[in-house]
Amino acid sequence: MKILIIEDEPKTAAFLKKGFSEEGDIADIAVNGVDGQHLAVTGNYDVIVLDVMLPQRDGWWVLQEIRSRRADQPVILLTALDAVSQRVRGLQLGADDYLVKPFAFSELLARVHNILRRRNVRSEDVLHYADMEIDLLRHKVWRAGEAIGLAPQEYRLLAYLMRFPGEVLTRTRIAEQVWDMNFDGDSNVVDVAIRRLRRKVDDPYSGKLIHTLRGVGYVLETRG
């Protein structure tokens, strides 16, 4: 899952990024309204966490910009004051939810999941496909009943594949979602990561699940 954090206070931003990172998600940070608006409109984020107190252009402006271009983009507001007028204004401008500082990270996480569930985005705790199983809560993976230990990046990659079984995933898309980078074609990071993952989840078993689509990307599916 990709998240955009628009927050000027470095400590808060770092705290949020770390929290999402531990959950296996990827978070980008924008430190002002202009950069935030740009990233929000051009990037593909599952959810945007937006502080209303920002230098240059404030959060209200950013929110309006986002809404005018991406009507269904999930946005959670962070307000410093527990003022009812701010809440009302936020919701009127189209925020999906808001949170009053200071807050605990798990509270933010709960609201993120809440929004995604409302939007029918798949956010279950345990994903199954064929004889493979991944428990996102316990960070564990099984294949044919055996537990498999994965390195962080291997795990993130598999978790992404398991979210879209049967769907073709290009290297560009994988690099974007799992590495948070722009895939330039000069690198074979994705190939290498796929290789490492295959060695652990496919090589020891019959009935491969990870398949290569030449010139396109990879896909997770069963094949007769």
Place this chain on the structure above:
Amino acid sequence: MKILIIEDEPKTAAFLKKGFSEEGDIADIAVNGVDGQHLAVTGNYDVIVLDVMLPQRDGWWVLQEIRSRRADQPVILLTALDAVSQRVRGLQLGADDYLVKPFAFSELLARVHNILRRRNVRSEDVLHYADMEIDLLRHKVWRAGEAIGLAPQEYRLLAYLMRFPGEVLTRTRIAEQVWDMNFDGDSNVVDVAIRRLRRKVDDPYSGKLIHTLRGVGYVLETRG
């Protein structure tokens, strides 16, 4: 366990906080109705202790606010007067229990445990996992039949781990639950605390229970 105390009298608030702290729980204090309502609604508390006599907005208002948003939030009322009308009003507004001042701390503690037991939040006072045992009432820990002496923070950390065996606990969550702070990643308090706990409950025994998940956090589980 996280507790919110909404009480304007500093002495009483400090007395309660100290009491809960000694039990290994974490207590936040709000000194007026507005802050109390804010924390109660946005924070994740296992139980809220609410004085009805408050400056600005009183306890009744706070209780109604809580109920309208969190129907199942456990709340215990503190009333100064032993008037039947107050009890009735409190229960009508959805308080789980009430206590008339002055009271002994153990009395409050008993009612807290009572409510949580009713809700199955903490159905047991003694938790077992593998050959480890923790008695939440007597504050005692055993591993392989031997008693282990733990410092307060070590105990709180272990108690938290024992509540979620097999589940991944990120540093952010641990810091939130055990330290009541926002983990910004610049500190390694959690690492060090884990180290000290390991020295006492894992190092002397075969079959480690605390395991590290690189880039994620820690987990309490047996590993073949």
Place this chain on the structure above:
DNA sequence: GACATTCTTCAGGAAATCGGCAGGAAGGTC
């Protein structure tokens, strides 16, 4: 007020992980 225990920060070192490289294999095209 002195002492003891506990907690946090700091820094050095160890270990796991990651990304790039390069040679080889496989697939596609004419």
Place this chain on the structure above:
DNA sequence: GACCTTCCTGCCGATTTCCTGAAGAATGTC
């Protein structure tokens, strides 16, 4: 079947992450 492109795969250096002991600060105890 030859040639070219794309992908696979093992290895190594660089980096990140974690562990660990020690010292100073904070807290509680007598």
